[in-house]
Amino acid sequence: DTGVSQDPRHKITKRGQNVTFRCDPISEHNRLYWYRQTLGQGPEFLTYFQNEAQLEKSRLLSDRFSAERPKGSFSTLEIQRTEQGDSAMYLCASSHVWGGQETQYFGPGTRLLVL
């Protein structure tokens, strides 16, 4: 257990529904990343926060995806009008930059299945 938690662990939804995932990072970590992973591929970056500021979003991220990190603590990732292609494992990672170096620790992930 890395100390990063995600909820829910599994989500099954029907196409067109909205879903929201939550990530609680390690408490002293100021950076929080969201990645998506499909079968046979490595995790793919979606977006990240430093404290409460969203610093970067992937160009691959459609406008159906939105993320927040109010007060620089937990983060939520919402997918609106889900599509079958959104089925994947959604991973959250937290990190702290120290001495110009950074190590990311992953939570258990949320597995999404869109029917």
Place this chain on the structure above:
Amino acid sequence: QKEVEQNSGPLSVPEGAIASLNCTYSDRGSQSFFWYRQYSGKSPELIMSIYSNGDKEDGRFTAQLNKASQYVSLLIRDSQPSDSATYLCAVPARYNTDKLIFGTGTRLQVFP
């Protein structure tokens, strides 16, 4: 866009053997390199990081970095069936602190 390449495997080794996993990267300016282990259906777990040329050892794991040749490898000594997993190589997109670019992973199978 940086690229990180790994052989997808599977790499099959007998129990007790040395497993050698390789990763190449495209950006000569990369400074940090990470190996994550991922069991089927689980999330990636950090096992090694390396920043300097040469070897870094941690228990049965050794990471090797050669910046001139732009490759990083992971050796697992005395391989155990519990080492059977996918091993992901990752490099920050910029400098040492940034989103990670992952390879597709190498699946390792250790048979008794």
